[in-house]
Amino acid sequence: MLRIDCPFCGPRDHTEFSYEGDATVEYPALDASExxxxxxxxxxxxPRGPHSELWHHIQGCRSFLVVQRDTLTHQITGIRLAHQPTAEALK
Amino acid sequence: MRQRYNALSVLWGGLTGQKHWKQVWGRPEPKPHYDVIIIGGGGHGLATAYYLASEHKIRNVAVLEKGWLGGGNAGRNTTIVRSNYMVPGNTEFYEHSLKLWENLSHELNYNVMFSQRAHVNLVFTPSQRDAMARRYNLMRLNGIDGEYWDQDELRRHAPHLNYENGRFPILGAYVQPRAGTARHDAVNWGFARAATALGVDIIQGCEVTGFIHKAGAVVGVETSKGEILADKIGMAVAGHTSVLAHKAGLGKLPIETHKLQAYVSEPLKPIVDQVIVFGGIGHFYISQSDKGGLVFGGDLDKYNSYAQKGNLPVYENVMAACMQILPCVGRVKLLRQWAGVMDMSMDGSPFITKTDIPGLYLNAGWCYGGFKATPGSGHCFAHTIARDAPHEANAGLTLNRYREGRQIDETGHGPVPKLH
Known part of the structure; x- marks a missing residue:
């Protein structure tokens, strides 16, 4: 079991979350090239090692989180809200 | 010279103190140059080397394995062999593989214990039955065997299932009679022995740490045992494909690495005669090994991971699914549980193909389905490497299909690897 420390809800089991993959992927403009x-x-x-990834707290506050996690050891080294304005407001 | 195994030699060995057994592969040191190097000494790599030597007469071949033979996914799977696929690209490939399975023990002169005990896909709702009817009808149109067992027939074949479950009422099952299981270690050992007999060097404990490039082409590998040159290099390292692809200069691939768990129970007398699958609503598959252990599995852990160990929530899910269809095994003890890491591709289907780098060939993206593909994968990969063109069975399994919008997406889940 992974424990993910949600900025709103506190430490929660990862089964409350939906994994949404690589957080470094940015969709291009709609008219960008194929x-x-x-x-x-x-x-x-x-990567086999540090990975930046999205977790959706689907059974909690429903925030998207950007989690820094090692894919070999599963150690989590950083968590922040994906939505930058909300993250700023929380500071 | 290779020792033939047959009934007479078993009898003779029994009468002479079992002293006739010979070593079937050695520990060769790498030569400075090979015609072909295969990276990865799992089932697919060994099968590729065997078919290169046997069908294409390319015998100056090395298989480089970081650990030991069959220590990765070849020794971690649930041993299911089937070809109940619906989508072009997969259909012809997996049926090609199943046909090779049917003659594999004879071809290798090694008993891979292939048992065509039928693959039984349970259905629980009328809509699921309709969807499965479409799939199995399409299979039949493609010359693959498939049939429907109504509940009465299913009860005759599988009397121990829970037919009184109100939440998951078993209506019947779609069945592929020619599908079944094989002994996974025997498959690796059989291919390793047959390849060695044809002159292939199997080099264990030899990790590939980098690639040697020359004028845009790959001409060799750097390994823990020094540099080795080769005309052609094939990668068959599913699970770690991305790691090696970055070293080779292939860049990003349409793959995420996920882990899948498997479980085996204490040995029982025969109770599960086929491969039984609880799909669609839950996700659970079970068969019984020749030793009597129930071998079963379920979902991925569903996050990127290279750790070959599973987590408990999935474990609990799998056991819950088991209790829904086979509550009679609830008191049975688990003997072992483990996990393997696999290439989950963006459409759930593999690729066996040349790459944009001359001299480099790629066999990857096997998702859950690598074991059943072992002979077909090796056969097609050897053909692709030897002739620089795909076999007709792997012509659809290209890497370009994603760019061209021709994904082979059996389940229709889209580019989300954890869902395939």
Missing amino acids: DEWFEAVFLRDN
Whole structure:
């Protein structure tokens, strides 16, 4: 079991969350080239080690979190809200 | 010279103190140059080397394995073999593989204990029955065997299932009679023995740490045992494909690495005669090994991971699903539980293909389904490497299909690896 320390809800079991994959992926503009869309939709770094990833607290506050986690050891080293304005307001 | 195994030699060995057994593969040191290097000494890598040597007469081949033979996913799977696929690209490939399975023990002169005991996909709702009817009808149109067992027939074949479950009422099952299980270690050992007999070097404890490039092509590998050059290099390292692809200069691939758990119980007398699958609503599959252990599994852990250990919530889910369809095994003790890491591709289907880098070939993206593909994968990968063109069975399993919008998405889940 992973424990994810949600900024709103506190430490919670990962089963309350839905994993949403690599957080470094940014979707390009709608009129961007097919190559850019292809890369954003299909290609992943898939590192063996530190990974920046999205977790959706679907059975909690429903926030999207950006979690820094090691894919080999599962150690979590950082958690923040994905929505930047809310993260700022919470400071 | 390779020792043939047959009934007479078993009898003779029994009468002479079992002293006739010979070592079937050695511990060769790498030569400076090979015609082909296969990275990865799992089932797929060994099968590739075997078919390169047997079908394409390319015998100056090395298989480089970081750990030991079959120590990765080849030794961690739930041993299910089937070809009940619906979508072009998968259909012809998995049926090709199943046909190779049917003659594999004879071909390798090694008993891989392939048992065509049927793969039984339970259905619980009328809509699920309709969807499965479509799939199995399409299979039949493609020449793959498939049939429907109504509840009466299913009760005759599988009397121990829970037919009184109000929440998950078993209506019947879609069945592939030619599907079944095989002994996973025997498959690796059989391919390793047969490949060695044809001159292939199997080099264990040899980790590939980098690639040697020359004029844009890959011409060799750097390993823990020094540099080794080769005309062609094939990667068959599912689970760790992305790690090696970055080293080779292939860049990002349409893969996430996830882990999948498997479980085996204490040995029982025969109770599960087929491979039984509780799919759609839950996710659970179970068969019984020749030793009597119930071998079963369920969902992925559903987050990127290279850790070959599973977590408890999935464990609990799998046991809960088991209790829904087979409550009679509730008191049975678990003997072992483990996890393997796998390439979850963006459409749930694999690729066996040339790459944009001359001299480099890729076999990856096997998701849950690598074991059943072992002979087909090796056969097609060897063909692709030897002839620089795909076999007709893997012509659809390209890497370009994502860019071209021709994903082979059996479940229709889209580009979300954890859902395939």
